[in-house]
Amino acid sequence: MEAALWYVLSGTRGGANRARILRALDERPRNANQLAEDLELDYKTVRHHLEVLEDNNVVTDSGDDYGKVYLPSESTRVHWDTVEEILEKVT
């Protein structure tokens, strides 16, 4: 899990934005629309990042069909010190 976290957040081209998304979701769960607005990112970009994060089990969603909110997954919570180490350096 830690290796996946490191790679998804700091080993890829979109890593920095994914880290920003994860930080925002840690503050409070949000849906894709809110994330795009709050982080001033393109909606489609946010959707893509959420897909990657979910695929790697970094975030989970509320399961609603429409406007579902995302939040850090349980395993991400367990490794939160790793996440914090990465987030500290990403603005």
Next chain:
Amino acid sequence: MLVRIVQVFAVLNTVLLAGLLYVWGRNWWQIRSKHTLGLVMFSFFLLGENLMMVYFFILHPGLNAWIHNDQMVPPIAQTALALLRVLQFIGLAFLTWVTWD
């Protein structure tokens, strides 16, 4: 033909590794950790290896003439060289695919 494969794939591997070094170097610049440094070092040295292949088998006049000569380098050796470049290319292509994301 076999030597041509070695040459083309040495160049392709160089291009992929330059791309990986660019992405990983940028992340390392931002996140100074051993993980990001490890990726930079990996791509840096593998890029060095492929740049040497480009130099030895395309640019170096002596070696270039030598490798093209079936008497000096039998086809089985040329095949082995080509196979190594192609396998490395497939590995790097997948790594670039997940990293460019």
